[in-house]
Amino acid sequence: MRRAILILVPYLWLLALFLVPFAIVLKISLSDYNLSIPPYTPQMDFSNGWWQGVKDLFAAFDFENFIFLTEDDLYWKAYLSSLQIATISTLLTLMVGYPIAYGMARAPEQWRPTLMMLVILPFWTSFLIRVYAWKGILSTEGYLNQVLLGIGVIGEPLTILNTNVAVYIGIVYTYLPFMILPIYAALDKMDGSLLEAAEDLGCSRLSAFWLVTVPLSRNGIIAGSFLVFIPAVGEFVIPALLGGSETLMIGKVLYEEFFNNRDWPVASAVAVILLLILVIPIVLFQRNQQKQRESDG
């Protein structure tokens, strides 16, 4: 009995917080746009009895909105562009995060808690404010340009804000801890004598890094990459605040459909497709975690 409850709790959690909202979004995506509150039809109507109501509801469903998504090339371009931006930012985050995680794992024991703290510290202020702060840094008159002009590296201010570059910077900055922490965890567990053994057997420092350190932090790299990639695909705030007109991301499209066009059914269809796209990396991520647990256990 207690076992059953213990198993039930997470499933109820999943049901309430994921499946129910998803069912609602799915239902709206199959509905039609309507000038009313809420702005879609059909509504649940149980006046003719419960069974009749469900039957009427299903009869009114169609895939019109999904078909619409394939007709306007804005949508698939936005999906592709989102995936591209997420992929590039994930690689950039890995390139920035790995050396940091490596440095942390090699730092003297007594420093590590402090370094870990510094990585987590930004989470203590609002994400929105931190992204906003980047506007002040990256704008034409911003700190970055002032410093670069001041030391004479550049003659004219750089245009970074409102370009994809700013979006990359924003994503790398925001998601860096998600990359650092799993890689650090993997590197921290690694036995230092393995590197000595590799050297003893004829490796240079560099080849020992590629042949031993990297493979042994592989699970951390994979976990970190997914933790960055998955939310980055649907990212809205960063492209909205730092990106420009050229920045096409599905999160922004979704926002505009919901709040500017008030077309809930199309917006829901966009969201459902986004979720389906993300199922693949999520499943891969879960598999990686599972494998890691097995090799640890």
Add this chain to the structure above:
Amino acid sequence: MPETKFEPWNDPNEKPLIEFRGVTKRFGTFTAIDNQSFDIYTKEFFALLGPSGCGKTTMMRMLAGFEAPTEGKILLGGKDIAPIPPNKREVNMMFQSYALFPHLSVWDNIAFGLKRDGKDKKAIAARVAEMLKLTRLEKFANRKPHQISGGQRQRVALARSLAKAPKLLLLDEPLGALDAKLRQDTQFELMDIQETTGTTFVIVTHDQEEAMTVASRVAVMDDGRVVQVDTPDRIYEDPNSTYVADFIGDVTILSGSVTPKDKGYELRFAEGQPTLYADSDLSLTDGQTGYLAIRPEKVAVSPEKPEDRRNALKGKILDIAYLGNLSTYHVELPTGQVVKAQTANTRRLANRPFSWEDEVWLSWSDSAAVLLER
């Protein structure tokens, strides 16, 4: 087949493989190795023996190239190895923790060093197969290190360090993690492998029995210093200090002032007790303090005073430790000192002549005890 004795250290024409020349190693202000010089010869099975923290691992790490001597030189085949990085040394190390690569199979672990040498695939496969056979791991070639037992892992580590056929193989407490039975089997296996491959082995251990079993010579270390380097039997029979005598095996040490007599010295160890005599080559002055080390198995226990021996002491049995084939008697002298004696149990229990509180005589021959200066 005529067997020539293997003792290159006694041959003045033999060049040592390894020479420590006044090697000192400091970590900050702490001196881990203190100005040490000794030699290791080709094909030796050389054991470094000492308590935990005496500098054994540091010695090995200097040979492998992970630490550099603060002062002095280490020569390998006559050449200073200081400028050679670990990956270029013809030295391989079997780590105390084994340090197997967890992401690689047993086969790939053993092949790791060979691949770094850029050997061709066939040569690598042949060498790995040979190593797997030598260490009886053929069946486990495709397993990962976490899928095999502790004893098998230890053999993988050995195979991996042997694969490159190094001039010198370093084994840092290789059997520490094994239980007693497996440990013994592996010791003999190691000796077999050392004989088959002809590699020079340096083994670190804090287990004196292990050192005595496997080694051609043993270096007994104490606090950053090598106290004595000698063959196991000489270390046991002819220790150069009470530290070595006490570290290896069981011993009773009695100290007192010495007086030259016959071919050795007479030792007065306590008031009212007879003097003891030991043959000795030492040159001590009259009245100098000497230490007499007596191994328990050299001491005879008898109910009456033996007439034919000048070393005879009377005491009372304090304790009897029954070890199956042997019994160790702890006999208390009237002075309160305890002397250990060991006898073989050739008779059944009921026929044993002595029991607790019995008054007995302990005796040993003129050459049985070793007189030590310190």
